Amino acid sequence: MKRIICCLLAAGILVLASIKSNAQEVKLDRFVIGTGGMVANVNDANIKMSGITGQIAIEKIAGTEPVYNNMTVDIYQGFWVPVGDFFSGVEETTSSEYGKIVNFPNPFSNSTVVKYNLPTSGYVTVKIYDMAGNVIKTLYNGYQNMGEQELPWNGKDELGGVLSSGSYLYELNFSPTSNTKSYSLRNIMVILK
Numbered sequence: 001m002k003r004i005i006c007c008l009l010a011a012g013i014l015v016l017a018s019i020k021s022n023a024q025e026v027k028l029d030r031f032v033i034g035t036g037g038m039v040a041n042v043n044d045a046n047i048k049m050s051g052i053t054g055q056i057a058i059e060k061i062a063g064t065e066p067v068y069n070n071m072t073v074d075i076y077q078g079f080w081v082p083v084g085d086f087f088s089g090v091e092e093t094t095s096s097e098y099g100k101i102v103n104f105p106n107p108f109s110n111s112t113v114v115k116y117n118l119p120t121s122g123y124v125t126v127k128i129y130d131m132a133g134n135v136i137k138t139l140y141n142g143y144q145n146m147g148e149q150e151l152p153w154n155g156k157d158e159l160g161g162v163l164s165s166g167s168y169l170y171e172l173n174f175s176p177t178s179n180t181k182s183y184s185l186r187n188i189m190v191i192l193k
Contacts, residue, residue, distance in 0.1 A: 044134070110155060121144065127170065155191055170188075
């Protein structure tokens with residue numbers, strides 16, 4: 001009888017241990033929202049990008065290999081959405097130290113304003129990319145004082161050409177003049193014609 005109880009107890013412990021170890025290996029199924037068109041391209045920096053245009057949901061892919069100046073890059077691509085009614089994990093929060101970058105109105109047809117807040121003074125670059133990763137427009141490249149910043153944009157590329165409807169990535173790169181860390185902020189804007 002003691003032997004049976006010990007075996008059942010050991011089996012119970014093994015079951016609990018296997019459940020606990022599998023809890024860290026949960027993988028959510030994902031699917032693609034397909035309302036746009038497929039694009040793939042290699043840009044001037046020999047970076048290959050592909051995706052489906054016209055989407056509103058994307059997934060962050062953390063960089064693992066150095067890409068430029070020994071830095072890794074986080075890429076937002078794939079347009080993936082979790083399957084199901086549930087979400088688990090730790091809620092992500094944006095640090096108030098780095099803030100966020102937004103544009104309003106979004107979506108827009110003729111013009112928009114890109115807004116962000118700098119924690120300290122420093123050198124700022126704000127660029128707009130197409131979904132293939134090519135630079136469409138450099139909105140700002142220079143020094144800015146700390147505080148709230150606004151950059152109006154008329155929806156035209158570097159040559160003055162009007163851009164077509166679609167999703168565009170915009171990115172702020174910030175290098176402070178103080179001892180604060182450099183950072184990048186990214187977001188998606190949508191042009192509707």
